[in-house]
Amino acid sequence: MRPYALETTPAPLLLLTGMVSLQFGSAFAKRLFEETGPTGATLLRLLIAAALLCLLSRPAPRLLLRHRRLLLPYGAVFAVMQFAFYEATSRLPLGVVVTLEFSGPLLLAALTSRRALDRLWVALAGIGLLVLGGTKGMDDPVGLAASLLTGAALTGYILLGARVGRAVPGGSGLALGLTVAAVLALPTAPALGLPSPGVLLDPGVLGFAFAVAVLTTVVPFSLEFAALRRLPPRVFAVLSTVEPVIAALVGLALLGERLSWVQWAAVLCVVGAAVGTGRAADMSPDPPLAPSDRSPSRKNGVPL
Numbered sequence: 001m002r003p004y005a006l007e008t009t010p011a012p013l014l015l016l017t018g019m020v021s022l023q024f025g026s027a028f029a030k031r032l033f034e035e036t037g038p039t040g041a042t043l044l045r046l047l048i049a050a051a052l053l054c055l056l057s058r059p060a061p062r063l064l065l066r067h068r069r070l071l072l073p074y075g076a077v078f079a080v081m082q083f084a085f086y087e088a089t090s091r092l093p094l095g096v097v098v099t100l101e102f103s104g105p106l107l108l109a110a111l112t113s114r115r116a117l118d119r120l121w122v123a124l125a126g127i128g129l130l131v132l133g134g135t136k137g138m139d140d141p142v143g144l145a146a147s148l149l150t151g152a153a154l155t156g157y158i159l160l161g162a163r164v165g166r167a168v169p170g171g172s173g174l175a176l177g178l179t180v181a182a183v184l185a186l187p188t189a190p191a192l193g194l195p196s197p198g199v200l201l202d203p204g205v206l207g208f209a210f211a212v213a214v215l216t217t218v219v220p221f222s223l224e225f226a227a228l229r230r231l232p233p234r235v236f237a238v239l240s241t242v243e244p245v246i247a248a249l250v251g252l253a254l255l256g257e258r259l260s261w262v263q264w265a266a267v268l269c270v271v272g273a274a275v276g277t278g279r280a281a282d283m284s285p286d287p288p289l290a291p292s293d294r295s296p297s298r299k300n301g302v303p304l
Contacts, residue, residue, distance in 0.1 A: 012239055014223040014227040016239065018221075020250070021216075021220050022215070022243075024215055024254070026085075026089060026250075027094060027250050029041050030094065030255060032209060033086075035199060035205050037193060039083070040189070041209065042185065043186070044206070044213075045082065045217075046079065046185045047185075049178055050179045052217065053171065053175040053217065053221075054175045056171070056175070057174075057175045059172035074180070075184060076184055077153050077157045080149070081157055082181065090143075091140045091146070094250065095252075095259060098244045099132060099247075100129060102125065102151065105154060105158060106122050106270070108159075121273040121276040124276075125269060125270045128266040128269025129266070129270060131265070131269070242271065244267050244270060248267060
């Protein structure tokens, strides 16, 4: 999409398009697991996405040295988040994993808010998460643990991403952080289980992984960054709460992952709690952040 089109397209539409792209990419990644496993898919996605973002933003290498105390943990958290997310989605439905992932940001909202109403919303989300974890088909402890680890990593990514966005100009912080994540993934991935190099370097696999990297990184981050130029952060937070629903619908359409009515009710509890938290926050509005004050990360500041 050309810069002029990005500026004239309504910001909420850009954000929603980015979320749809992200979840479509995540669904395609699940199909990639058949060839590479979740670890191989994570490694390819990180390497390709880092290369693409570095080509697009062309960050100065000196920025990595200057801001290493921020960028190194930022990249490490991103790597953990990606490995955990793909491991979780290899075991559980996509909509369930994205819903459980919300546990991290919602817990952060409860801990940082002084409003009793926010704690009630988070309690509602907690009920939804407990119900979701106890439903049929959710008896995979590794999948559940990986989903919750994704939420914890997402929380760290949000906190660090805000600081990186203020310290590093433009999209350089994201590109360098993703580069750190890719470098850390290289020695980590073999310990988690990788297919043979011939599988990872197969042209068909690489083409599929390239599509996943574009759909889950380049497209959503570019659209989100353009939207954040014109969208107040609290509106962004409310709009982002529809992502579990988008993930569930994409999982149903592309992967045949059907959720029971109890699981749908649990998903909507979490979405409703997140919307309620965002609307309550609008009672004490903050001025919109400039693009340089916020990192281009999904969901209240975070990727999957």
